[in-house]
Amino acid sequence: MSAPTNIVSSGSVKTLFSPIRVGPLTLSHRVVMAPLTRLRSQIPGDVPVDLMAEYYGQRASEGGLIVSEGATVSIGGRGYLGAPGIYSEEQIAGWRRVTEAVHAKGGYIFLQLWHVGRVSHVDMTNCEMPVAPSVVPFEGIVVTRNGFVPPSPHRALEIEEIPKLIGEFRKAAWNAKAAGFDGVEIHGANGYILDQFLQDGTNKRTDSYGGPIQNRARLLFEVLDVTAAVWGEDRVGVRLSPNSTYNAMFDSDPEATFGYVADRLNRYALAYLHVIEPRVKGIETVGEGQPPVASALLRKIYKGNILAAGGFDPASAEAIIERNDADMVAFGRYFISNPDLPKRIQLGLPLNDYDRETFYNNDARGYTDYPFYDE
Numbered sequence: 001m002s003a004p005t006n007i008v009s010s011g012s013v014k015t016l017f018s019p020i021r022v023g024p025l026t027l028s029h030r031v032v033m034a035p036l037t038r039l040r041s042q043i044p045g046d047v048p049v050d051l052m053a054e055y056y057g058q059r060a061s062e063g064g065l066i067v068s069e070g071a072t073v074s075i076g077g078r079g080y081l082g083a084p085g086i087y088s089e090e091q092i093a094g095w096r097r098v099t100e101a102v103h104a105k106g107g108y109i110f111l112q113l114w115h116v117g118r119v120s121h122v123d124m125t126n127c128e129m130p131v132a133p134s135v136v137p138f139e140g141i142v143v144t145r146n147g148f149v150p151p152s153p154h155r156a157l158e159i160e161e162i163p164k165l166i167g168e169f170r171k172a173a174w175n176a177k178a179a180g181f182d183g184v185e186i187h188g189a190n191g192y193i194l195d196q197f198l199q200d201g202t203n204k205r206t207d208s209y210g211g212p213i214q215n216r217a218r219l220l221f222e223v224l225d226v227t228a229a230v231w232g233e234d235r236v237g238v239r240l241s242p243n244s245t246y247n248a249m250f251d252s253d254p255e256a257t258f259g260y261v262a263d264r265l266n267r268y269a270l271a272y273l274h275v276i277e278p279r280v281k282g283i284e285t286v287g288e289g290q291p292p293v294a295s296a297l298l299r300k301i302y303k304g305n306i307l308a309a310g311g312f313d314p315a316s317a318e319a320i321i322e323r324n325d326a327d328m329v330a331f332g333r334y335f336i337s338n339p340d341l342p343k344r345i346q347l348g349l350p351l352n353d354y355d356r357e358t359f360y361n362n363d364a365r366g367y368t369d370y371p372f373y374d375e
């Protein structure tokens, strides 16, 4: 393993529009599109459709980075009907049209690898009981053919089943390569399976995957190892959400938990560490006006690129780059409503508002019909 990736313009004043090295890529700006589940895939099959290629193509920019919506690594990892997968040939072919559309605009795109763990329902998993590190009942929401419903009861993964789960991530990483992505992001955030293992509110195991943080982080790092073996460390990002309570998450000592992970990630030359600010809970802001804290904290520990996300507007994004608490900023909701977001930010143009009602409908409304500034 080698040293963390360098930051190009150290020493000079950085802005959102100074270039940056991300692994082998040179990005022309630091306005990243955050992973955004939009439930537009073809059902059955969870296959990315041409409408999705159009959507991502609209949001691609020369030298800009997009992180795709979460793509499930297996049937057992599904929790939201309409979310795409990355485990079948049809899905790979569908994603290939997405990556081609992004590359045609000179952009880059990483695929987010996703397994929801306990945030699932038997309707989504071929009637198999959803799996998690431990049985910890919670109140949550999943999306099935019956709409937004509570998750099914889950069971604890047997230790003998863990290699199979890791194998699903490995296969998904290969599939992402076949689909033409530029890299992958491991979804270790927002209360899904890797986060469930990491935090002690959801991990009550007494085997080598539970107890001290070294054990709770084992799955995340084993997944990282197999993914990096496929892609090279510098084309892999990791997403974390310290202190988030989304999906009923809890940890008794988040600073120690996430500090340990960030420190250990220094052993890898990753593309970036993606940090969600706790002022955002999943898909909504809960701490209006709160400053970003998580990226600043992990910045002190992690030596590679930090991609900060959660509640940024153009001014606060510029400010965090100038303060050097982050190297790039991911925008979620504003990228939904502004296909040309980097350009608007660069030129100081007004932003379209987003419409929450159309985040998850399964057509073009609120998806590919947001206007570009010059329309």
Ligand SMILES: Cc1cc2nc3c(=O)[nH]c(=O)nc-3n(C[C@H](O)[C@H](O)[C@H](O)COP(=O)(O)O)c2cc1C
Pocket (backbone or CB within 6 Å): 034, 035, 036, 037, 038, 068, 069, 070, 112, 187, 189, 190, 239, 276, 280, 282, 283, 284, 309, 310, 311, 312, 330, 331, 332, 333, 334, 359
């Ligand atoms: C509609 C919607 C879908 C989302 N889907 C994902 C996802 O698939 N994976 C993920 O890690 N985060 C997901 N998020 C969280 C966003 O990536 C981001 O962290 C959050 O929106 C905060 O950023 P913002 O304040 O710029 O919107 C989603 C958010 C929204 C609004």
